[in-house]
Amino acid sequence: MTNIIETDKLNLFYTAFQALIDVDLKIERNRITALIGPSGCGKSTLLRVFNRMNDLIEGVKVSGSVKFDGKEILDNEIDLITLRKRIGMVFQRPNPFPLSVFENVVYGLRIHGEKRRSVLEAAAEKSLASVLLFDELKDKLNMNALGLSLEQQQRLCIARLLSVTPDVLLMDEPCSALDPFATMKIEELMTLLKKQYTIVIVTHNMQQAARISDECGYMLLGELVEFGETKQIFTAPVNKKTEDYITGRFG
């Protein structure tokens, strides 16, 4: 099975407001899937369904089905800790803890009970190396992470996520707080990471979606209007609404 995440008739309500309407989406393994659309279209909400982060908001009701690796994750019986270990998230603003670089990277391992110093150090090195940050920071592992540049902070946040060895990386506009050069570096990193991970990215930036994603979904007012290969979406969209958006007539 190549689809790692599949949704079927997914509906989501914030109390009375319906934020997602009958979303059917299939996300393939080791691909970058981008979700685009205007503000408030539900793309971030959809992303947060996959690691059940919407549970933290009161009054959210979800119906339909979301399968991760063939298992239903909307089930109340599901182990959220395991789910979130396997489906990690990178946020809009880099948000390292006000701790040292090292403590940031090993945070996930620590809370999952790892105490051996050698294991933590090895994991920190491996994770930082995966985000191409180890050489830069190997002598500064004890410095406060808030002293890093924004791009380094965002890389560190990705490293913090990788240390718990997830399968899927959810990225919620990971570059919106970064300048174009830093954005480019993060995009390069994403292309590198896709060999090992499945990436789902929400972005406001259509060029970014066009540059990095393999597949792309256009959302509008809670509906997944069109979904398909990125090349096709950007060159020959089937739906008129998608065309309006990607050609800049709308949004």
Place this chain on the structure above:
Amino acid sequence: MRDTQRTERIAFAVLLIATIIVIIPVGLIVLLVLWRGLPALTPEFLLAMPRDGMRAGGIFPAIVGTFYLTLGTAAFAIPFGILAAIYLNEYAGQNWLTRVIEIAIINLAGVPSIVYGLFGLGLFVTFLGFGASILAGSLTLSIMTLPVIITATREALSTVPRSFREVSFSLGASRWQTVRHVVLPNAIPGILTGTILGLSRAAGETAPILFTVAAFYLPRLPQSVYDQAMALPYHIYVLSTQVPNVSVKIQYGTVLALVLMVFLLNITASVIRAKFRKRKTW
């Protein structure tokens, strides 16, 4: 244009005067107490038992009593206050129970201190049979201090950015792990500051200890939590109204000792706050 400038000047003057008026009483009290009390503040006065019906000797048992009461209050109020605040801020949903608890806390903060004293007398001294004791007094002061500690702790918890919690959850941490490893370490300075200020208020209270612990004249140190104890605020009241012919020097010396004790606690709170503010960088 000229009118605007004139109103501006008048507004500035009025605001400044109002602010200065706030300082005057504090300044006068401190100066007066220092001027009249400082000569009395000898080591002998601080460390000796009272003699001659409290007209001579020292105030040592009252200092020790207030110290024990503050410690006892801390022992009860800090854990319950902080745990309640964590529940309300991190766990409780927006439902009727939460609202009832919040209203209860607000009302608890508004109850006059003499009512706490009578409540303590009824519940701890009489009903639970602790008698007038350090235990009963500490519990009474704790209840009075709880709303302060809960409110301060909730404020401190709320200043920890929401994004820290989200990241922690997204990495698979449970709610408690998130509180324990992310929220609390970043809220501790605020919690400490608020807690100490709450305790310093408790240390200076008279009405709640009036019926629950305070001894009129007890020239020995308490041996257990079931003993009565002298306490500085009540001792001041006794010296100034209940015992004839106490020298003014002793009265002011006792006041100064209490003011210094409370002041010391407040300074500690400020130092902690200043120290951690420098470290806080988000």
